[in-house]
Amino acid sequence: MHANDDEPLRLYYRKLPNNSKGAIYIAHELLGGDDTWYELIGSRSSSAPDPEDGIALDEIFSYEIKVESNTLTVTIMREGKDDVVQIVDMTDSGYDDPSQYQYFKAGVYNQNNTGDDSDYVQATFYALENSHMGYQH
Template sequence: MFLQKPAVIPSLFSLIMCCTTIANEKHTLNAALPPGHNFELLDWNISLPIDTNKDGQVDIIPAVYLEKGFEYKPYFYTADDGGMVFTAFVEGVKTSKNTKYTRSELREMLRRGDNSVNVKGVTKNNWVFSSVRGQTQRQAGGVDGTLKATVAVNNVTVTGETTQVGRVIIGQIHAKDDEPARLYYRKLPNNTKGVIYLAHEPRKGNEQYYEFNGSRASNIEDPIDGIALNEKFSYVIDVKGNTLTVSLIREGKEDITHVIDMTDSGYHKRDQYMYFKAGVYNQNNSGNPKDYVQATFYRLENSHTGYNY
């Protein structure tokens, strides 16, 4: 490596059917509204770490239901200040047999509720780098991409293995099989503040890590430039061609930015497709089952060349 689910609960189907319809126009954040009325969620779905219909898989809520006003405590709901809350306990259903950790996480869906478009592949549901050939670009839903978010991490795990405690992923770029970008927040139990760091996973070779405001190590003292729980900050994940740029933005402080050259990472191939993810992806499976991660989002904006929404 380089440095640089709970007790029996009601069926989600019944909850979805009783959701209110979305308002005709967007509002500023309002604590009385569900997340889909405060945020544009028609181009996202959400995976929750539960299996209410007992089919052996996580519950995935489609974009159209998010837009109509779906929420489900304690995993996904509107906070008292209008923010969009995501929660994932150590114990819960995983998204696949190969997934080690639980998540309450949005997955970008550029098809915007059009089920005739395939979810996977180079389709109008996903985006590609502008470094791929033009024909592939035309098949995709967008080219290159920017994800902007403002978030506060409210809780991280305090139990479990030393290497896992306190870790949560709050934003990603996912490709066909790999992850060009995973953005982490980590706070150790004895510290008052946490740090932000980025992992870039080339298709071949070791993962590369980039630290923003302190070390990601498991034995650090309180980071001088750290971020406390419930403290708001912003991030931007941006791709143009083979260049990945990720910035940490905080009020009253200079932005911290890493620029990664992905020319040799293998994502410019014509079979590679991308989608953003945002929410909480718990990176601890060794702690107390009821230990959890939680974050509240106050801004979430995704954009792509050729995607005009």
Template sequence: MLKSGVMVASLCLFSVPSRAAVPAPGDKFELSGWSLSVPVDSDNDGKADQIKEKTLAAGYRNSDFFTLSDAGGMVFKAPISGAKTSKNTTYTRSELREMLRKGDTSIATQGVSRNNWVLSSAPLSEQKKAGGVDGTLEATLSVDHVTTTGVNWQVGRVIIGQIHANNDEPIRLYYRKLPHHQKGSVYFAHEPRKGFGDEQWYEMIGTLQPSHGNQTAAPTEPEAGIALGETFSYRIDATGNKLTVTLMREGRPDVVKTVDMSKSGYSEAGQYLYFKAGVYNQNKTGKPDDYVQATFYRLKATHGAQR
């Protein structure tokens, strides 16, 4: 498919500094095409707060979970204890959700609409309804802290990027550092739609072990691992039925993995996609105040135009 255009998926005696005077991620990052989940429930609706696009871009910050660092990075933090996004989720997150509608509330957030995108392998009728066709997410970040308590197969895990579909995730990109290691691993999961096969796991740097299915594993330090605080980049590209994940670090060769999604079910009518980025804590068994944190220095989502 030829892409004809590109859309690039924040009365008193003493003066009190306004909320806007405190630097926020939206002051440096273009966040009009994103919403944010934070692990607090300030409106007491039983779910994590959702910060909509216009509020986020206008300078929203949360001093505990979503801030701008002194170096100009967008900092995400999620403790083990906190509000969850739904009853079906048992992990906390401080995470952006791509919103191609950019605050236009006349456009539905779910479904094949101008808010979401589809693959170029989807029916042409779906491509015409979507907000974009195919997608690339590029990020430069450092993972600054991971959990150190809890059961061994959950400790140290955090999801730093995703493609989400109606009910499943074509990709969840993980960073994971074990307590006795100095460096961490990077791997990802590809989840076909229900009825289209089993979840697939791909190791890029180091190993995903120990896991739920192999809790006795004792992996050695990953030779080419990524330390906490070390800057690296990733690119997630979904074009047609091909999913390509690339890891990039200065002074090291790129690490690339490609997945054939032709039998995963995401090209069928009714399937829509969106990117997510931030920290999605993958530990629910550690101490309540144990947490994950990452700083993003660059985040850019792009898509081909509708046909």
């Protein structure tokens, strides 16, 4: 999720080479400031063990990002498993300034700058939905 100056939210899926499953974590960037990290499934550590409840490659999962007022809620949903929910209070994050419009992007950004030249990233989006309540044109 982007604002015109920073990123209120980045959602990451990362599977380390020796692990069979990957982790999901988020970063909340304060306007003009540092990131606050939240681990939802597994760990974001570069030496993390295989996450017990992690997500395997080709495993389908869904996520929902919802912002109401200054409350950001990220929910990870998987068939047969309890939802994983992270709530972030953005009251002091700086994004309630009317000049800080927010918008969503979905894609794959390779964050690996220490791996082999043959490393790559891939994702499949089966559906994307967005809605804005109270949005003024």
